[in-house]
Amino acid sequence: MRLVTFILKRALHSIFVLLGLSVVIFGISRILPGDPARMAVGARAPQWVVDNLRAQMRLDEPLFVQYGYWLADAVQGKFGISLVTRREVAEDIKEFFPATLELALFAGILMGGLGILLGTISAQHKDRWIDNVVRVLSYLGVVTPAFVFAIIFMLVFGYWLKWLPTIGRLSEGLARPPMITGLMTVDALLAGDLVVFWDALKHLILPAVALAMGGLAQEARITRATMSDNLTKDYIAAERALGIPERVIMGKYLLKPSLIPTVSILGLDFAGTLSSAFLVELIFNWPGMSRYGINAMLRKDLNAIAAVILVLGVVFIVVNIIVDIVVAYLDPRIRLSAERSE
Amino acid sequence: MTDVTGSWASGLPGEAGRVALVDWRELQRRSRRENIGRAWYKFSRNPLSVAGLVIVLTIVLLAVLAPYVTPYPHHAGPFTDFANAKLPPNPRYLFGTDTIGRDILTRVIFGFQDALLMGVIVLALVVPPGVLLGLIAGYNQGTWIDTVIMRITDIFLAVPPLILALAIASVLKPSLMNSMMAVSLMWWPWYTRLVYGLTSQLRNEYFVKSAETLGASKAHILFREILPNCVSPIFTKMSLDMGWVILIGSALSFVGLGVQPPKPGLGTMVADGARYLPDQWWIPVFPALGIVVIVLGFNLLGDGLRDLLAAEEI
Numbered sequence: 001m002r003l004v005t006f007i008l009k010r011a012l013h014s015i016f017v018l019l020g021l022s023v024v025i026f027g028i029s030r031i032l033p034g035d036p037a038r039m040a041v042g043a044r045a046p047q048w049v050v051d052n053l054r055a056q057m058r059l060d061e062p063l064f065v066q067y068g069y070w071l072a073d074a075v076q077g078k079f080g081i082s083l084v085t086r087r088e089v090a091e092d093i094k095e096f097f098p099a100t101l102e103l104a105l106f107a108g109i110l111m112g113g114l115g116i117l118l119g120t121i122s123a124q125h126k127d128r129w130i131d132n133v134v135r136v137l138s139y140l141g142v143v144t145p146a147f148v149f150a151i152i153f154m155l156v157f158g159y160w161l162k163w164l165p166t167i168g169r170l171s172e173g174l175a176r177p178p179m180i181t182g183l184m185t186v187d188a189l190l191a192g193d194l195v196v197f198w199d200a201l202k203h204l205i206l207p208a209v210a211l212a213m214g215g216l217a218q219e220a221r222i223t224r225a226t227m228s229d230n231l232t233k234d235y236i237a238a239e240r241a242l243g244i245p246e247r248v249i250m251g252k253y254l255l256k257p258s259l260i261p262t263v264s265i266l267g268l269d270f271a272g273t274l275s276s277a278f279l280v281e282l283i284f285n286w287p288g289m290s291r292y293g294i295n296a297m298l299r300k301d302l303n304a305i306a307a308v309i310l311v312l313g314v315v316f317i318v319v320n321i322i323v324d325i326v327v328a329y330l331d332p333r334i335r336l337s338a339e340r341s342e
Numbered sequence: 343m344t345d346v347t348g349s350w351a352s353g354l355p356g357e358a359g360r361v362a363l364v365d366w367r368e369l370q371r372r373s374r375r376e377n378i379g380r381a382w383y384k385f386s387r388n389p390l391s392v393a394g395l396v397i398v399l400t401i402v403l404l405a406v407l408a409p410y411v412t413p414y415p416h417h418a419g420p421f422t423d424f425a426n427a428k429l430p431p432n433p434r435y436l437f438g439t440d441t442i443g444r445d446i447l448t449r450v451i452f453g454f455q456d457a458l459l460m461g462v463i464v465l466a467l468v469v470p471p472g473v474l475l476g477l478i479a480g481y482n483q484g485t486w487i488d489t490v491i492m493r494i495t496d497i498f499l500a501v502p503p504l505i506l507a508l509a510i511a512s513v514l515k516p517s518l519m520n521s522m523m524a525v526s527l528m529w530w531p532w533y534t535r536l537v538y539g540l541t542s543q544l545r546n547e548y549f550v551k552s553a554e555t556l557g558a559s560k561a562h563i564l565f566r567e568i569l570p571n572c573v574s575p576i577f578t579k580m581s582l583d584m585g586w587v588i589l590i591g592s593a594l595s596f597v598g599l600g601v602q603p604p605k606p607g608l609g610t611m612v613a614d615g616a617r618y619l620p621d622q623w624w625i626p627v628f629p630a631l632g633i634v635v636i637v638l639g640f641n642l643l644g645d646g647l648r649d650l651l652a653a654e655e656i
Contacts, residue, residue, distance in 0.1 A: 013496075020497030028509055143637040145589050147596060148630040151616055155627070159620030275502035279596055283616055293505075294597055297512030305509050313501045 098182025115219025141217025391646025480541025
């Protein structure tokens with residue numbers, strides 16, 4: 001199978017990109033003026049403590065040697081101690097990452113599902129009022145940053161209408177379900193605890209929708225554009241002439257090719273969700289990795305910053321590979337050319 | 343087309359030819375004027391593009407004339423008036439006042455200043471090197487130069503720009519200048535990638551090949567033959583990017599890494615105001631709408647330009 005080599009090639013390329021990213025991150029952590037060892041122990045620590053720590057952190061070695069040690073540790077998941085939480089950074093990430101992932105996954109499902117649905121409706125009713133409504137809304141969705149949506153949703157649905165909770169992942173007084181996946185809703189379902197599931201879901205909706213709005217609008221726009229373009233193609237006219245039911249044409253022959261650009265952009269938007277999460281988690285006080293990352297950045301907690309960025313880089317790259325595979329599956333031109341050149 | 347007229351005329355023999363010669367510079371000027379007129383006509387047919395232009399011009403004017411058009415210019419600084427603090431929108435303070443009694447309308451308009459400044463400076467820092475690298479890599483496609491430049495570009499594109507910009511801004515001293523630097527460091531690869539794609543197509547065109555055959559220098563080919571053909575996509579992207587850069591800038595100032603108080607940053611105002619939800623909702627909501635309007639304006643304008651230039655190229 002050529003597809004396997006294709007994936008392997010992408011993976012190799014990704015490893016290269018990750019290595020480059022690690023150089024950039026290492027660079028960032030070293031452009032900081034001042035002595036990292038002194039910063040770690042504080043201004044009042046005696047000089048010998050700083051010297052010991054410098055030796056321990058290998059700060060007296062040349063930069064590329066430092067980078068080698070740093071990378072070797074990072075590959076094993078050792079990022080050192082966080083200055084903020086005073087714990088292993090890896091521990092912190094393990095605790096906070098699932099919360100962000102849950103948010104991003106839920107937002108991703110909304111973006112893909114609702115975006116494609118709205119785009120399809122819009123394309124089928126092109127230039128009618130429903131199309132115009134969807135187009136205006138999706139334009140506003142694209143230009144409005146997630147944190148603005150977050151504040152408006154919080155105000156309207158949280159405070160004025162009081163439909164949904166605005167802070168955290170779970171109401172006070174409810175026990176966390178036993179951690180299996182780290183995704184609160186999934187864990188609650190696995191534990192069979194519907195009360196907790198419902199409560200966790202309610203907490204999830206506002207931040208996830210705020211995160212999803214931009215991507216959702218983007219997906220709707222792109223699906224609409226490709227689909228209305230494809231609708232004018234000869235093969236659709238031919239299928240109609242053959243008397244194939246409209247439902248089958250739409251669901252089977254039109255949807256699949258129209259999804260290719262949408263899926264490519266969906267991958268980018270999903271990754272973008274992880275970056276908007278930095279602000280949205282702050283607003284909703286969502287105990288995720290992004291909020292952790294922001295706190296680390298504000299306090300110049302270099303170990304934690306490096307770890308958060310590397311983890312996001314890995315997620316971003318994995319998502320891109322998945323997108324490439326899905327697109328290769330959807331697009332026979334890519335799939336067949338890969339098989340033919342075998 | 344006008345060039346053809348020129349060479350035709352000079353090809354004619356003797357005085358007769360020169361008498362018949364039309365002033366082709368004048369022709370060129372006239373046709374350029376006509377093109378602009380036609381472009382404007384097409385642009386003005388789309389009400390959304392015109393709306394974008396109006397929004398952008400209005401915001402630029404407001405920002406430039408902020409000290410003269412705002413009702414309370416001194417509220418842009420460290421001013422306090424606790425008697426009038428936390429007032430909801432009313433005829434005297436259209437957008438209400440913040441927690442220390444400053445007019446939010448005034449501060450939003452002053453906030454446009456730094457937002458626009460951020461966009462302009464970041465693009466000025468980013469476009470020249472990004473375009474240059476794209477030209478070089480695209481023209482040398484397939485060589486080690488291409489590989490080095492484009493692989494470095496890949497690395498920067500591997501993580502959403504906001505995250506690395508946040509990280510860089512966080513290790514520097516928080517200020518507007520440093521947040522511009524941070525965003526700039528993240529933004530050039532988009533131009534490199536755009537120009538790379540265009541250049542790698544253009545370098546196989548006949549006009550480039552013939553310039554090569556004539557022995558034109560590399561600099562001539564890159565800047566006089568290829569670059570002019572990349573200008574419209576670059577301008578379109580710049581217009582769209584103004585909005586996105588401003589958005590990232592507001593995100594940086596939202597977490598306190600951009601514009602520093604007491605200067606009004608739109609993002610800072612949203613972040614500070616979010617704490618006073620839901621009772622003083624106007625404190626964060628109006629600056630937030632300010633961000634939306636500015637990004638909306640540049641996007642409408644950019645889309646209008648894209649439609650215009652894309653159609654022109656065909």
